[in-house]
Amino acid sequence: MRLIFQAAIDAFSERGFERATMDEIAAKANVAKGTIYYHFKSKEDLFVFLVEEGTELLRETVLSKVQSQTTATAKLTTVIHEQLQFFQDYKDFCIIILREAFGEEKRQQDFRRMLVQYVTSIQHIIEEGVETGEFHTDQAEPVAWSVFGAISITALHHLFANDHFNLVSLSPHLEKVLITGLHTP
Amino acid sequence: MRLIFQAAIDAFSERGFERATMDEIAAKANVAKGTIYYHFKSKEDLFVFLVEEGTELLRETVLSKVQSQTTATAKLTTVIHEQLQFFQDYKDFCIIILREAFGEEKRQQDFRRMLVQYVTSIQHIIEEGVETGEFHTDQAEPVAWSVFGAISITALHHLFANDHFNLVSLSPHLEKVLITGLHTP
Amino acid sequence: MRLIFQAAIDAFSERGFERATMDEIAAKANVAKGTIYYHFKSKEDLFVFLVEEGTELLRETVLSKVQSQTTATAKLTTVIHEQLQFFQDYKDFCIIILREAFGEEKRQQDFRRMLVQYVTSIQHIIEEGVETGEFHTDQAEPVAWSVFGAISITALHHLFANDHFNLVSLSPHLEKVLITGLHTP
Amino acid sequence: MRLIFQAAIDAFSERGFERATMDEIAAKANVAKGTIYYHFKSKEDLFVFLVEEGTELLRETVLSKVQSQTTATAKLTTVIHEQLQFFQDYKDFCIIILREAFGEEKRQQDFRRMLVQYVTSIQHIIEEGVETGEFHTDQAEPVAWSVFGAISITALHHLFANDHFNLVSLSPHLEKVLITGLHTP
DNA sequence: AATGAATGAGTCTTCATTCAT
DNA sequence: AATGAATGAAGACTCATTCAT
Numbered sequence: 001m002r003l004i005f006q007a008a009i010d011a012f013s014e015r016g017f018e019r020a021t022m023d024e025i026a027a028k029a030n031v032a033k034g035t036i037y038y039h040f041k042s043k044e045d046l047f048v049f050l051v052e053e054g055t056e057l058l059r060e061t062v063l064s065k066v067q068s069q070t071t072a073t074a075k076l077t078t079v080i081h082e083q084l085q086f087f088q089d090y091k092d093f094c095i096i097i098l099r100e101a102f103g104e105e106k107r108q109q110d111f112r113r114m115l116v117q118y119v120t121s122i123q124h125i126i127e128e129g130v131e132t133g134e135f136h137t138d139q140a141e142p143v144a145w146s147v148f149g150a151i152s153i154t155a156l157h158h159l160f161a162n163d164h165f166n167l168v169s170l171s172p173h174l175e176k177v178l179i180t181g182l183h184t185p
Numbered sequence: 186m187r188l189i190f191q192a193a194i195d196a197f198s199e200r201g202f203e204r205a206t207m208d209e210i211a212a213k214a215n216v217a218k219g220t221i222y223y224h225f226k227s228k229e230d231l232f233v234f235l236v237e238e239g240t241e242l243l244r245e246t247v248l249s250k251v252q253s254q255t256t257a258t259a260k261l262t263t264v265i266h267e268q269l270q271f272f273q274d275y276k277d278f279c280i281i282i283l284r285e286a287f288g289e290e291k292r293q294q295d296f297r298r299m300l301v302q303y304v305t306s307i308q309h310i311i312e313e314g315v316e317t318g319e320f321h322t323d324q325a326e327p328v329a330w331s332v333f334g335a336i337s338i339t340a341l342h343h344l345f346a347n348d349h350f351n352l353v354s355l356s357p358h359l360e361k362v363l364i365t366g367l368h369t370p
Numbered sequence: 371m372r373l374i375f376q377a378a379i380d381a382f383s384e385r386g387f388e389r390a391t392m393d394e395i396a397a398k399a400n401v402a403k404g405t406i407y408y409h410f411k412s413k414e415d416l417f418v419f420l421v422e423e424g425t426e427l428l429r430e431t432v433l434s435k436v437q438s439q440t441t442a443t444a445k446l447t448t449v450i451h452e453q454l455q456f457f458q459d460y461k462d463f464c465i466i467i468l469r470e471a472f473g474e475e476k477r478q479q480d481f482r483r484m485l486v487q488y489v490t491s492i493q494h495i496i497e498e499g500v501e502t503g504e505f506h507t508d509q510a511e512p513v514a515w516s517v518f519g520a521i522s523i524t525a526l527h528h529l530f531a532n533d534h535f536n537l538v539s540l541s542p543h544l545e546k547v548l549i550t551g552l553h554t555p
Numbered sequence: 556m557r558l559i560f561q562a563a564i565d566a567f568s569e570r571g572f573e574r575a576t577m578d579e580i581a582a583k584a585n586v587a588k589g590t591i592y593y594h595f596k597s598k599e600d601l602f603v604f605l606v607e608e609g610t611e612l613l614r615e616t617v618l619s620k621v622q623s624q625t626t627a628t629a630k631l632t633t634v635i636h637e638q639l640q641f642f643q644d645y646k647d648f649c650i651i652i653l654r655e656a657f658g659e660e661k662r663q664q665d666f667r668r669m670l671v672q673y674v675t676s677i678q679h680i681i682e683e684g685v686e687t688g689e690f691h692t693d694q695a696e697p698v699a700w701s702v703f704g705a706i707s708i709t710a711l712h713h714l715f716a717n718d719h720f721n722l723v724s725l726s727p728h729l730e731k732v733l734i735t736g737l738h739t740p
Numbered sequence: 741a742a743t744g745a746a747t748g749a750g751t752c753t754t755c756a757t758t759c760a761t
Numbered sequence: 762a763a764t765g766a767a768t769g770a771a772g773a774c775t776c777a778t779t780c781a782t
Contacts, residue, residue, distance in 0.1 A: 016288060018203030022756060032764040034758085039762095043756065073368070095287055102280055102341055103201060112345060119342075126367070135367040139358045142339050146362045149338025150331035156287050157304075157330045160297060173324045177331045181366020182311070182320040183258070206772060217747045222774065224745095386658060388573030392752065402768045407753070409766095443738070465657055472650055472711050473571060482715060489712075496737070505737040509728045512709050516732045519708025520701035526657055527674075527700045530667060543694045547701045551736020552681070552690045553628070577777060587743040589779085598777065747779080758768080 003029040004036055008050050013092030017047055017100055044107055051100070054093045055114040061086055063121055072129030076179060079122055080151055081171045087155040088167040094159070098152060119148050147178055188214040189221055193235055198277030202232055202285055202292075229292055236285070239278045240299040246271055248306055257314030261364060264307055265336055266356045272340040273352040279344070283337055304333050332363055373399040374406055378420050383462030387417055387470055387477075414477055421470070424463045425484040431456050433491055442499030446549060449492055450521055451541045457525040458537040464529070468522055489518050517548055558584040559591055563605050568647030572602055572655055599662055606655070609648045610669040616641055618676055627684030631734060634677055635706055636726045642710040643722040649714070653707060674703050702733055 007028035011020035026033040040046040062082040069075045087094040123144035129135030192213035196205035211218040225231040247267040272279040308329035314320030377399035381390035396403040410416040432452040457464040493514035499505030562583035566575040581588040595601040617637040642649040678699035684690030
C-alpha cells in the first residue's frame with residue numbers, strides 16, 4: 001500500500017497523469033497490477049487519493065510552522081521558507097501540483113479546490129497583516145495567489161534548471177520581492 | 186492551416202496535450218485527419234509549432250510595449266499589464282503554458298527553453314533597474330521568475346474561478362506586491 | 371499461445387508479412403488483439419519468433435535424419451528428400467522462407483542469418499563428400515546454395531501450380547540433377 | 556516516364572512492393588505524385604508494368620544468346636551464364652522476382668505466369684537435350700525449375716552476402732552442379 | 741501534361757480494467 | 762489479499778488515390 005503510494009508519486013511526477021501507466025506503477029511498487037485495483041478503484045482514484053494526501057501534507061506542514069509565529073510578516077516569511085522546503089522534499093509532488101491543477105476535468109476541479117484551501121490560508125495571513133497594519137493592500141486574494149505563484153514557479157524553474165539546487169536558498173530573494181518590494185526604499 | 190492552428194489551440198488548451206486527439210482537432214478544424222498530417226509531421230510537431238508561435242507572440246507583444254518606456258519601474262509595470270492583457274486575449278494559450286512547461290519530455294524541454302527567453306527579458310529589466318538604482322536585489326534571476334510566476338498563476342486562478350473576469354484589473358494589485366512590496370511604508 | 375502461433379503462420383504465409391494484419395491473426399486465433407500484444411512485443415517480434423522456430427525445426431528435422439547416413443552421397447540424398455518432406459508438411463512456412471529472406475530490413479537480415487546456418491550444414495556435407503572423393507567441386511558454398519535453391523524453388527513452384535502435389539515424388543529428379551548431373555554418362 | 560520507371564524499380568527492390576510508397580517513387584523520379592497517376596492507373600499497375608518489362612527483358616536477353624548455340628549443353632551453359640549476367644546487371648529486379656512471385660494475390664499469379672514462360676523455355680532446352688541424347692531425365696519440368704532456382708537463389712545469396720560480388724564467376728560451379736553433376740566420374 | 745493539397749479508410753499499438761484462480 | 766492473463770476500445774499515424782487548377 002505504501003509501496004503503491006510511493007510508486008504512484010514517482011510515476012505520476014516523472015511522466016504526468018496521462019503518460020504514467022498502471023503497469024509502470026505496479027512494476028515500481030513490485031506488486032501485480034491486479035493488486036493496485038484491489039486497493040484503488042481506478043487510476044483516477046489512485047491519483048486523486050495521492051493528490052489529496054499531498055496537498056493535505058503541504059497545508060499541515062507549512063501551517064503548523066506558521067502558527068508559532070506572532071506577526072503576519074513572520075508568518076508570511078515562514079510560508080515562503082516552508083513551502084520551498086516542502087517543494088525541495090517532495091519535488092515530484094510539486095511538479096504534479098502545477099501540471100494537473102488547471103483544466104476542466106472533474107479531477108482537476110477537485111484538485112483546484114484543495115489548492116484553494118491552501119492559498120486561502122495564505123490569504124488569511126495577508127488579511128491579518130492588513131489589520132495589524134503590517135501590510136498594505138485592499139485585495140488579499142490576488143495577492144495570496146501571487147505569493148503562491150511566485151514561490152511555486154520559481155521553485156519549479158530552479159528544480160528543472162539545476163538538478164540539485166538548494167531551493168531554500170531562494171528564501172531571502174522571494175521575501176525581498178514579495179514582502180519588502182523591489183523598490184529601493 | 187489557420188483553421189488547424191486554431192483548432193489545435195482550442196483542443197490542447199481544453200484538454201491538454203495528451204487528452205486532445207487528432208480526430209478532435211480535425212473535427213474542430215473541419216478537415217480530414219490526413220490533412221493535419223500533411224502539414225505537420227506529428228501531434229508533437231503541431232504542438233511545438235503552436236507553442237513556438239505563441240511564446241514568440243507573447244514576447245513580441247509584451248516587449249514592444251516595454252520599449253517605449255523609459256524607467257525600469259515603468260517597464261516592469263508594463264510587463265505586468267501587458268502580460269495580463271495577453272493572457273486575457275489568449276486565455277487558451279496561457280493555460281497551455283503552465284500545463285506543459287514542466288517535465289522531462291523533449292517537447293517540454295523545448296518549451297521551457299522558449300519560456301526562459303521570455304523570462305530572461307524580464308530579468309534584464311530588473312538588472313537595468315538595479316543599475317539605475319530604482320530596484321534593489323542581488324539575484325535578478327529568481328526575481329524575474331517570481332514576477333512571471335505571480336502574474337501567470339494569479340491570472341490562471343482568476344480565469345478558472347471566474348469565466349469572464351477582467352484580468353487587467355489585477356494589474357495594480359500585482360504591481361503593489363511585486364514592485365512596491367506588501368509592507369506598509 | 372499455440373493458437374496465436376498457428377494463426378500467425380497461416381496469415382503470414384497466405385498474405386506475406388506486410389499484408390497480414392494483426393486483426394486477421396487475432397481473428398484466426400480466436401483471441402483479442404491485445405492478447406497477441408501481451409505475448410509478443412510487436413508484429414515484427416511475432417514474425418521473427420515464428421521464423422526462428424521454423425528454421426530451427428527445419429534444421430533439426432533434416433539434419434537428424436542425415437546423421438544416420440554414412441556416405442556423403444546418402445547424406446545429400448537425405449537432405450533433398452527430407453527438405454521436400456518438410457516443405458510438404460509445413461507448406462506455409464516454406465512460402466515465408468523465400469518471400470521474406472531477401473531484403474535490407476533488419477528482420478530480413480536476421481532471417482537470412484538463420485538460413486545461412488542451415489545452408490552451411492549442407493555445405494559441410496558437400497565438403498565431406500569432396501574429401502572422401504565422392505564429390506568433385508572446389509567451391510562448396512555456391513554449390514550448397516544451388517542445392518538449397520533448386521529444392522526450394524522447385525517445391526514452391528509445384529505447390530502453387532498444383533495444390534495437392536506430392537513434393538516427395540520430386541526427390542529422384544532432384545537427385546538426378548544435383549548429384550548425378552544431367553549429362554548422359 | 557523513364558524516370559518514373561527507374562525510380563520505381565529502385566524503390567520496389569529496395570523496400571518491396573508494400574513498403575515502397577508512391578511519395579518515395581515520386582521523389583526519386585523528381586516528379587509530382589500526381590504525375591505518376593497520369594501515367595499509371597495505380598501502384599499495382601505500375602508494378603505489374605515494370606515486372607512485365609523486366610521478365611520480358613530477361614527472356615529476350617537470355618534466349619537471344621541461346622539461339623546462336625547449337626547443342627543443348629551449350630544452350631544450357633549459356634542460360635546459366637546469361638542469367639547470372641542479367642542478375643548482375645539488374646540486381647534490383649532480380650530481388651523483386653523472388654520476393655513477389657509467390658503468393659495468392661492476382662498480381663502475384665500474373666507474375667508467376669510470366670516466370671513460367673521463361674522457365675518453360677529452359678524446359679524446352681532440356682527436352683531438346685534429352686532427344687539428342689545429351690541429357691538424361693524423364694521429367695523436364697522440375698529439372699527446369701531446379702536450374703532456375705539454383706541460379707536465382709545462389710545469385711541472390713551472393714548479392715546480399717557480398718555487395719560487389721562478380722556473379723558471373725559462379726558460372727563454372729553452377730554448370731558443374733547442374734550439368735556435370737557433383738559425382739566424381 | 742503536370743501538379744500537390746486534401747482525403748479517409750485501414751493499421752499498428754497502447755493501456756485501463758476485469759476476472760478466474 | 763493477491764495475481765497476471767486476457768480484453769477491446771481508443772488513438773496516432775500512413776498512404777494510395779483523387780481532383781481542382
